[in-house]
Amino acid sequence: MTRPFRTLLSGLLLIGLGGASRPALSAPRPNIVFILADDLGYGDPQCYNAQSQTPTPNIDRLAAEGVRFTDMHTPSAVCTPTRYGVLTGRYAWRSRLKSGVLWGWSPPLIEPLRLTLPALLKQRGYATAGFGKWHLGLGWATREPVQFGDGSKPAADVALVDYAKPLSGGPRTAGFDYYFGIPASLDMEPYLWIETDHCAAAPTAWCPGDKHQRQGGGGFYRAGPMAPGFRHDDVLPEITRRTVRYVEEQARANAGRPFFVYLALSAPHDPWLPTADFQGKSHAGPRGDFVVQADWSVGEVLKTLDRLGLASHTLVVFTSDNGAHWLPAEVARYHHAANGPWRGQKADIHEGGHRVPCIVRWPGRTKPGTATSQLACLTDFMATFAEIVGADLPRDAAEDSFSFAYLLEGRRPESPARQSLVSHAMNGLFAIRRGAWKLVEGLGTGGFTAPAKVQPKPGEPAGQLYDLFTDPAETTNRYAGQPAEVAALQAELDAIRNHGRSR
Numbered sequence: 001m002t003r004p005f006r007t008l009l010s011g012l013l014l015i016g017l018g019g020a021s022r023p024a025l026s027a028p029r030p031n032i033v034f035i036l037a038d039d040l041g042y043g044d045p046q047c048y049n050a051q052s053q054t055p056t057p058n059i060d061r062l063a064a065e066g067v068r069f070t071d072m073h074t075p076s077a078v079c080t081p082t083r084y085g086v087l088t089g090r091y092a093w094r095s096r097l098k099s100g101v102l103w104g105w106s107p108p109l110i111e112p113l114r115l116t117l118p119a120l121l122k123q124r125g126y127a128t129a130g131f132g133k134w135h136l137g138l139g140w141a142t143r144e145p146v147q148f149g150d151g152s153k154p155a156a157d158v159a160l161v162d163y164a165k166p167l168s169g170g171p172r173t174a175g176f177d178y179y180f181g182i183p184a185s186l187d188m189e190p191y192l193w194i195e196t197d198h199c200a201a202a203p204t205a206w207c208p209g210d211k212h213q214r215q216g217g218g219g220f221y222r223a224g225p226m227a228p229g230f231r232h233d234d235v236l237p238e239i240t241r242r243t244v245r246y247v248e249e250q251a252r253a254n255a256g257r258p259f260f261v262y263l264a265l266s267a268p269h270d271p272w273l274p275t276a277d278f279q280g281k282s283h284a285g286p287r288g289d290f291v292v293q294a295d296w297s298v299g300e301v302l303k304t305l306d307r308l309g310l311a312s313h314t315l316v317v318f319t320s321d322n323g324a325h326w327l328p329a330e331v332a333r334y335h336h337a338a339n340g341p342w343r344g345q346k347a348d349i350h351e352g353g354h355r356v357p358c359i360v361r362w363p364g365r366t367k368p369g370t371a372t373s374q375l376a377c378l379t380d381f382m383a384t385f386a387e388i389v390g391a392d393l394p395r396d397a398a399e400d401s402f403s404f405a406y407l408l409e410g411r412r413p414e415s416p417a418r419q420s421l422v423s424h425a426m427n428g429l430f431a432i433r434r435g436a437w438k439l440v441e442g443l444g445t446g447g448f449t450a451p452a453k454v455q456p457k458p459g460e461p462a463g464q465l466y467d468l469f470t471d472p473a474e475t476t477n478r479y480a481g482q483p484a485e486v487a488a489l490q491a492e493l494d495a496i497r498n499h500g501r502s503r
Contacts, residue, residue: 041324043340058299066361077353089382089398099428108169119175132264139168163202189224219271347447399501440464
């Protein structure tokens with residue numbers, strides 16, 4: 001990157017970044033269904049990996065009827081910050097969460113006055129509903145003052161929660177008219193259902209927990225409070241049923257009013273608990289079977305849209321919150337590359353941690369069976385949907401979101417809206433991508449793959465630089481031999497962090 005280009009870039013970051021008006025596209029506002037899988041890797045769906053050992057006919061159907069993104073990234077390689085990014089259009093490292101994820105007792109991460117995707121769509125007349133994994137913090141009412149932090153809480157503090165009182169700072173505050181789901185990941189306490197702004201039942205029972213299948217257990221989840229009758233293996237079927245019922249109700253009672261549905265699947269994140277109908281349906285063990293069941297959930301939604309005559313004016317998105325937590329030994333055992341050809345896995349800064357499958361089907365707009373290699377991020381959906389529905393984005397919203405609505409219609413602008421991308425690993429390690437070049441601001445993976453962190457020895461490069469066009473597997477560190485590229489990318493990363501926005 002030349003010095004004049006870097007100077008121009010800095011100027012663009014400093015000026016002209018106000019909230020842009022998004023002209024409406026020339027069509028009625030579509031219903032929007034956003035399906036977010038949990039820990040599904042790039043190589044799990046067969047439409048992304050012909051050698052996949054997990055049958056995914058419904059995801060494959062979406063790909064055959066829509067556009068498939070091959071360079072889509074999550075803003076983080078773990079789940080909470082990605083969910084924040086999807087619903088706010090903003091990188092979560094700009095919030096208080098600088099690394100890791102929230103827990104079941106954590107306070108809300110989305111700031112009270114921040115414009116969210118469902119709130120934006122509500123302003124444009126949409127009914128909004130969410131189902132499944134929340135994992136963005138909740139405001140628990142307590143009988144005595146308790147300061148819940150972002151870590152797990154001791155039992156003495158948890159005992160003070162008053163489950164009969166409304167929750168604050170959760171889905172309703174974030175713009176959802178209705179929400180039904182679980183507080184965090186399926187392996188995190190408390191194990192109960194939340195319904196919009198309250199707990200459906202108090203967790204008066206106790207879950208003893210279990211070990212991961214990797215350690216000979218039945219599926220990993222931590223010990224903790226649980227509502228009577230709560231069953232881990234019923235979460236995915238129940239949120240699917242609830243989603244179908246909501247769509248039916250909207251078709252019957254609110255004909256003509258568009259709706260936004262956010263379906264946050266609990267699969268295939270551990271505990272890997274496919275129900276009996278799906279056990280043995282893959283060639284990749286219990287996790288593979290859970291992928292098949294996640295695909296079934298997608299199919300149930302698609303069948304409902306077809307049956308109700310809604311498919312022709314409903315935009316459907318299917319994607320994942322990060323890469324798969326899938327070990328090299330499991331790749332070898334099952335001959336299943338859950339993260340496709342990419343290096344690393346969930347939590348890592350390398351491509352396997354954050355490059356994910358993403359499919360958009362919008363009948364009459366997206367050309368069936370197509371693919372795009374345009375660089376994109378899940379934060380971009382907020383600006384994209386804003387353009388589609390004709391909403392303006394204020395300057396203090398969706399700071400890291402770029403509309404790719406033009407891609408859905410097959411339009412080719414002079415230059416793509418998004419030119420670069422910031423990625424973030426579980427331990428807070430940063431990377432920036434522009435064109436072929438990817439700079440990692442340090443050594444190690446930043447995540448589950450060892451070593452997570454490496455201190456450079458004297459004379460060794462301080463970071464990692466890869467040419468993804470010639471070296472997509474990130475095998476050759478070019479940091480030492482490309483000082484100009486390192487300096488330019490570092491300057492751009494610093495500018496994006498320091499100026500509080502990417503656009």
